């Protein structure tokens with residue numbers, strides 16, 4: 001492929017139209033303020049904000065915790081199965097507009113079961129939206145259950161137990177919420193149990209936490225992907241290992257800027273991670289809170305980083321397929337679609 005034949009002004013259209021997988025998306029983070037207000041009214045949930053505008057104005061985060069406080073407040077309007085369905089269906093429609101062909105979606109059951117919402121309503125609401133997306137939008141998807149790391153390992157075990165009747169609806173587990181002070185090894189036993197059950201395992205690490213958390217996610221939890229992982233560059237030996245073992249990083253550029261991990265996109269280390277040979281992917285994390293869905297992440301990052309061009313666009317999309325939890329034959333079919341789009345653009 002001749003990537004240099006593609007002029008830079010063609011890049012935004014190419015970023016939008018290229019097929020891609022999204023592998024780091026918290027479904028509760030796709031809840032737009034308008035839907036939060038609509039569900040609050042329908043379910044009789046009181047919100048500490050007077051209007052959609054007042055809620056949006058509160059989206060000025062200083063770190064991960066300042067975001068999580070508002071994110072959990074927003075999720076409190078989700079009560080019935082149809083609420084979970086509507087939220088997830090809205091995400092799939094946005095994803096289809098961004099030419100996402102496959103999504104691996106995180107959900108946080110403890111945020112809901114702690115309020116008395118049954119596990120069944122959470123999982124079936126998401127599952128039915130995923131089925132409709134497959135039929136009507138031709139988007140494939142998988143669900144990944146996340147344990148909240150600020151809670152105990154015993155609570156994670158109880159959550160796993162409660163989810164096992166719906167085992168066929170999710171393919172893996174992850175670890176999210178407040179990273180600092182909650183290292184991956186706090187969850188070693190429950191992740192070992194999940195691996196025994198044949199679940200895929202991933203974990204957020206090295207977003208705000210130190211590179212040591214990336215190491216223990218790999219060694220103690222034996223994760224297949226690292227979510228974020230951007231702080232790995234503070235430890236060159238770790239970067240070499242991630243490249244050698246081709247451990248994917250699901251990077252979320254707009255999230256990193258909103259949560260002050262980097263001052264702006266021009267200072268984001270994604271190009272350095274790509275240069276080091278890592279299997280980096282671009283994702284939206286919590287698009288309703290961080291200023292855009294997956295294409296917005298690509299577009300703003302490429303606009304801010306002159307070193308990123310058509311070659312890197314292709315590589316990032318190819319990485320998103322490689323890093324997904326689907327059969328090799330499916331990955332190969334997506335790669336052909338991707339190559340066809342680049343060839344049609346002149347590469």
Ligand code: HPA
Pocket residue numbers: 026029064071176177178179204207255285286
């Ligand atoms: O970016 C995140 N980090 C940790 N926990 C989260 N829960 C939703 N988004 C995030």
Ligand SMILES: [Zn+2]
Pocket residue numbers: 024026176204227285
């Ligand atoms: Zn995340």
